[in-house]
Amino acid sequence: MSQVNISTLTGFGQLSDLPCLKLQYGNASAVVSLYGGQVLSYQPTPGQELLWLSDNAQWHNGAAIRGGVPVCWPWFGPASAKINPEQQPLPNHGLVRNRLWQIRHSESSAVSTSVNLSIVVNDLPESLWPADAKAHPVNLALSLILSANQLTMQLSCDTPLYQQAALHSYFRIQNLQQTTVTGLSQNYFDKVSNAEHDSPDDKACxxxxxxxxxxxxxxxxxLADDKQQLTINQQGHDASVIWNPWQQKSRELPDMADHGFTEFVCVESARLGLAQPQNLYLIQTLIPH
Ligand SMILES: O=P(O)(O)OC[C@H]1O[C@H](O)[C@H](O)[C@@H](O)[C@@H]1O
Structure with a gap:
């Protein structure tokens, strides 16, 4: 084993001054930003980057970093009417993408290198609380476990809330036309046409x-293209979101190059149900082949 450790980085790629941690386990490495609690890089071997990070990503002035694995919590996308009955101006994908997280614990062992981050949020909308609960600051935790063959991300909240969450992973791909995601269900809501669809198989192209x-x-x-294959294990989810903005949206996004859409697909593990207040335990594990 060449190296098992955790080090601090100030800045990553073009994201100058960004406070980050780098986890190393043998040949494998991962980088997580404390801003957003966002994994930015996962390389199972040196130079084999599995995650996509926009060349135009920003983090100053409250921007959410475009790429890596954003943490969406306690809602996904625009806050729904249940979460935002008074239609307040709330940010897309929740409250924690552009806040600083704290390091709670880190550990290197014979089998893995891991770090636990957390963030305390004390400005949750009232609508998230069960009727009989008294509002208090809420802790959201993210654990990363890097081993020789995989990276696991565990997002958890022990407070029962009407809460949604997603691990919104951007995967770097070589050839979008050859890219497929399989293992999906045969029923999906299409946000582009705003309608439910049945799919003949379990695949998205x-x-x-x-x-x-x-x-x-x-x-x-x-997730596969003609050059690489990745297994994405998920637990604690009730849905998976597949996103590629294509040309027009790519051009419209200020933090994405015009051709950015050719370089990634998002495969997101999400918990979207709001039927009852629940704890959260959402896991996504990336296993390259
Ligand atoms: O631009 P963002 O707020 O980061 O959202 C990026 C995308 O995230 C998800 O994949 C949603 O399903 C998309 O509708 C959204 O456009």
Missing amino acids: FSAETDRIYFKTGSQLH
């Missing part, structure tokens, strides 16, 4: 803007 919520997906998805 990419030939236009794609923004789909697949309901009740299983515990294992596969």
Whole structure:
């Protein structure tokens, strides 16, 4: 084993001054930003980057970093009417993408290198609390476990709330036309056409803007193109979201190059149900082949 350790970085790529941690386990490494609690890099071997980070990503002035694995919490996308009955101006994907997280614990062992981050949030909308609960600051935790063959991300909240969450992973791909995601369910909500669809199989391909919520997906998805394969294990989810903005949206996003959409697809493990207040325990594990 060449190296098992955790080090601090100030800045990553073009994101100058960004406070980050780098985890190393043998040949494998991962980088997580304390801003957003966002994994930015996962390399199972040196130079083999699995995650996509926009060349135009920003983090100053409250921006959410475009790429890596953003943490969406306690809502996903625009806050729904249940979460935001008074239609307050609330940010997309919740409150923690542009806040600083704290390091709680880190550990290197014979089998893995791990770090636990957390953030305390004390400005949750009232609508998230069960009727009989008294509002108090809430702790959201993210654990990263890097081993020789995989990276696991565990997002948890011990407070029962009407809460949604997603691990919004941006995966670097070589060839969008050859890219498939399999293991999906056969029923999805298409955010582009704003309608539910049935799919003839469990697969998504990419030939236009794609923004789909697949309901009740299983515990294992596969992402493949002609050069690479990745297994994505998930737990604690009730949906998986597949996103590629395609050309027009890519041009419209200030933090994405015009051709940015050709370089990634998002495969997101999400917990979207709001039927009852619940704790959160959402896991995504990346296993390259
Ligand atoms: O631009 P953002 O707030 O980061 O959201 C990026 C995308 O996230 C998810 O994949 C949603 O399903 C998309 O509708 C959204 O456009």
